[in-house]
Amino acid sequence: MTADPLRLLAAGRAPQPPAPLREAALARALAAWSDAPPARIHWIDRLWASRRLRLAWVAAMLLLAALDLVLTPGALPKLSRPGATLDEARTVLRAGLAPPSSGPRPVRSSS
């Protein structure tokens, strides 16, 4: 007696279907067999059956969507603050305040 399942599996075989089943299965299948020619498979269905082409199609659609987002003005949110308009700059100058990003930094006296 061996305890090696691989050797045992190799020594046996799968259960065989009974012989009368062949006639019964074929008779039932052929009874449902239509003599009409099978529907012609459209070329686009053949293409769609390919996994690589499906992936390429999805990648192309994603690329188009990304391009559309980049090229359409205003589609992407602006990440930086817009520059001040001329009127805003004048208001700041009139009030005597320097814009925060311009002008010399105050120098602290050492004495």
Added chain:
Amino acid sequence: MSRYANDVSEIDAVAAPSGDPLRDLFRRLAAGEREALGDLYDAAAPLLFGIALLRTGSRAAAEEVVQEAFLRLATTRADLATVRRPRAAYLATVARHAAADHMRRHPFPHPIAPAEAERLVEPRPSDPDTRLDLERLNCALHELSPPQREAIVLRYLHELPLRDVARATGVPLFTAASRCRLGLARLRRLLSGRSR
């Protein structure tokens, strides 16, 4: 890490099948050749019957499932032209779906005890001396979980490549490899008399 390495080596060891005899049969069926159905039966009936037996647990139900599977193949033969490799996995999937529909229509009232279940391995006619060992193997197979049992039978009894086992059972490749590895380990323990 070692388990992962074992699965990888198992997967790497599986060579891609060199030729596919089912390809021509599929083409002939899709072209409307009736005689191809008989040839397909001779080529694929043991696999379909084995899967049906695994899924239903009874020979009578498995015979009905095989008939239903061939009925589906005959009525949807136009689709066979677009089936890519592996075609054995496609056939297994048809049988699996037919078995699922059968079980939905005729559910078992209670789970089958391993001693009452159908044999999943038979002795070869040329080697009847292995009958006793194979009885033990049958009992041990019925102690496995159904997914492990199915993976072991498809891989080592029907000799499907691991990729086909994965596709036929609808799981990723590594899951199928793990089921085979864990199932074999459990079988070894059961056959050597250690239940755990």
